Amino acid sequence: MKPCSFSHISLWVFVGFYLASLAFPSVVQAYSADDELAAQNNNSVKASAEPENILNNKVPLPINARILSLLSLVQQNDQKNTVQVTGVLLQLEEINSTFNAAEQYLIFLIHGLIEHHAQQDKQAIAWLEKTLNLRDEIPEKQLYLPEFSEVNLIFARSFSALGDFKQAFDYKKKYIRNGYQYFEGTRADKVKELNITYATDQKIKQNELLANQNKIKRLKIIAAENKKFAQQRNILILVITVIVFFILLLRQIKVRKKLKYLAKVDSLTNLYNxxxxxxxxxxxxxxxxxxxxxxxxxxxxxxxxxxxxxxxxxxxxxxxxxxxxxxxxxxxxxxxxxxxxxxxxxxxxxxxxxxxxxxxxxxxxxxxxxxxxxxxxxxxxxxxxxxxxxxxxxxxxxxxxxxxxxxxxxxxxxxxxxxxxxxxxxxxxxxxx
Ligand SMILES: Nc1nc2c(ncn2[C@@H]2O[C@H](COP(=O)(O)OP(=O)(O)OP(=O)(O)O)[C@@H](O)[C@H]2O)c(=O)[nH]1
CATH class of the missing domain: 3.30.70.270 (Reverse transcriptase/Diguanylate cyclase domain)
Incomplete structure (x- = not known):
């Protein structure tokens, strides 16, 4: 019952703290300055001011999908799952001895979770403490992910189970802060992404507008050229008609002149008739x-x-x-x-x-x-x-x-x-x- 009641109280405290930190980030900063995790908190506060810098500074390490599925199984706190997970984990560790820091981190978390579920909280804390040595090798961005941050939650629960509420409180606080940082970082990423999408959309629309304007311009030019061509064609037709008319007129005059001449002369001798x-x-x-x-x-x-x-x-x-x-x-x-x-x-x-x-x-x-x-x-x-x-x-x-x-x-x-x-x-x- 003890851990339970502590969890209850601490949950309300953390929720309150979380909401306060959302509403008054400066208060969070003031509180953090006195904290024994000042250095880490300073980073966190800094991160809240510039969350995208913290979350985006390094590329996350790859994680074996089986490790993630084992973590997911063990989180369900099912006895059957726990036995199965322990077996698979042992196999996995035998087969593959070259896990990266992030994978090793999650394996320690799984061990810690198994021990915590088995109410072996001292062993759980021992497993979880192994993760602390790996933190420097893992990109900070990755440590803010919920599955990594869960180490703090299990720490808090284990300390709480052992009656060390001070440690439990600190880890819970850390867990909530990490969650907040993750949320802020994700939100900043999302805003950035939306801004990029918006800017891209604007650019596409501007390009489409320009393309349409160019199309209209081209069509206008074609229409003007067609009009010019039609005018030139009409002028040409007119000129040809006038030339043909004059040629026919000249021929007519010539024929009439010839007929007039023939009417006057004798065709055999060319003398006047x-x-x-x-x-x-x-x-x-x-x-x-x-x-x-x-x-x-x-x-x-x-x-x-x-x-x-x-x-x-x-x-x-x-x-x-x-x-x-x-x-x-x-x-x-x-x-x-x-x-x-x-x-x-x-x-x-x-x-x-x-x-x-x-x-x-x-x-x-x-x-x-x-x-x-x-x-x-x-x-x-x-x-x-x-x-x-x-x-x-x-x-x-x-x-x-x-x-x-x-x-x-x-x-x-x-x-x-x-x-x-x-x-x-x-x-x-x-x-x-
Ligand atoms: N080759 C040719 N003969 C013509 C032409 N016009 C008229 N004659 C001929 O001229 C001849 C004129 O004959 P006649 O009127 O009898 O006169 P003639 O033979 O000259 O006799 P006289 O005038 O009395 O000396 C006719 O045989 C007509 O056919 C023509 O353009 N060409």
């Missing part, structure tokens, strides 16, 4: 009338041209027409106009030229044709032309009248033997086929 002849003729008459200038017209028809076609073919006939056109053009002055009236008929408009001069020009042309060598076309006959000449002062002042007068003169020349130039006059005007 009948339509242009009449347009230019009317203009020339107007100018001549307005400016009171001379104007003459000549009308040329190839003699017996049908025979050329019949004897040498239509292609040779075309060649003859082309040659006559060239001879007519080269005989004209730059301001004159020589055109193909149709078939084998040609007309020349000679501005500023009177009747006599026009007849002389026509005569030169007739001679050129008459003296032309046609052997390159295998034409044996000598080709000739008839030319009728008319001038403005002889007729009504319009181009139809002028051309008609030249036509009459040309027919007069035909009627009078061909290869001739006739000028329109009273005689030719009266000519009747």
């Amino acid at each position: 009948r339509r242009t002849l009449f347009e230019k003729g009317a203009e020339s008459v107007d100018i001549a009338v307005n400016e009171k200038q001379s104007l003459s017209v000549i009308l040329l028809d190839i003699d017996f041209f049908k025979n050329i076609n019949d004897n040498y073919g239509h292609d040779i006939g075309d060649e003859v027409i082309i040659i006559i056109a060239e001879l007519g053009s080269e005989t004209m002055r730059s301001r004159d106009l020589f055109a193909r009236l149709g078939g084998e008929e040609f007309a020349g408009i000679l501005p500023g030229v009177g009747c006599a001069e026009a007849k002389a020009i026509a005569e030169r042309l007739r001679e050129k044709v008459a003296s032309k060598d046609w052997s390159e076309f295998n034409i044996k006959e000598q080709l000739t032309v008839c030319i009728g000449v008319a001038c403005l002062e002889q007729v009504e002042p319009n181009f139809d009248a002028l051309l008609n007068a030249a036509d009459i003169a040309m027919y007069y020349a035909k009627a009078n033997g061909r290869n001739r130039v006739y000028q329109f006059n009273d005689e030719s005007q009266n000519y009747n086929d």
Whole structure:
């Protein structure tokens, strides 16, 4: 009963002391200064101020798992377990003689516990005292662990059982202080760990935020590039469309110009055609009338041209027409106009030229044709032309009248033997086929 009642009282004392130490750590320090375990207490108080330094200064020694399970079994204070533990412990000690300090410490504790449970508290204390020599070899951090700290509790119980309450009180106090130190150290570790986790989480979140911001930036850049690309593409399409439009417009203008030109010229000889002849003729008459200038017209028809076609073919006939056109053009002055009236008929408009001069020009042309060598076309006959000449002062002042007068003169020349130039006059005007 004695140990029991002591345990009861001492438990309340220790609980009170523990709570006080939590609430007033300075009181604990003051009390500890007078204690015979001052040195150790100083360390403990120091540890309470900086618990993480004490608990983290060295790496804990490894512990054989079987030793821990034996300790756990013997703590249960079961007679059956105790016998089993004693046997296994002996085996273990026989097999392995090289335990580290921490393992040896726990083995001494197990022995002490066994003796304490067997109420052999003197032997228990003897075993437990062996642990004191090992304390310097074990990291301080490890000594604060509950299984190591239990040595103090068993000490206290054994001393209490032997009636040495002073020792029992001191060891119990030490046990509670160790528990407090362990709790504080663990709490500091936990706080540190939580701080690290929090800082890591913050860092991860910041990184995620930065990554998202970068992603948004990249997306914005891509969107801007796409927009720029779309604008450039649209500009390119516009430029190409405008270029194509201008090319088509230029081609259209060119085609229209060509059509206009083709509408004006004769495709075989490249001379102005009948339509242009009449347009230019009317203009020339107007100018001549307005400016009171001379104007003459000549009308040329190839003699017996049908025979050329019949004897040498239509292609040779075309060649003859082309040659006559060239001879007519080269005989004209730059301001004159020589055109193909149709078939084998040609007309020349000679501005500023009177009747006599026009007849002389026509005569030169007739001679050129008459003296032309046609052997390159295998034409044996000598080709000739008839030319009728008319001038403005002889007729009504319009181009139809002028051309008609030249036509009459040309027919007069035909009627009078061909290869001739006739000028329109009273005689030719009266000519009747
Ligand atoms: N090769 C060729 N022949 C043409 C062309 N245009 C008209 N002719 C021919 O020219 C000939 C004209 O014949 P005619 O009107 O009888 O006159 P001609 O034979 O010259 O006789 P005269 O004028 O009386 O001397 C016809 O045979 C037409 O077919 C042409 O562009 N090329």
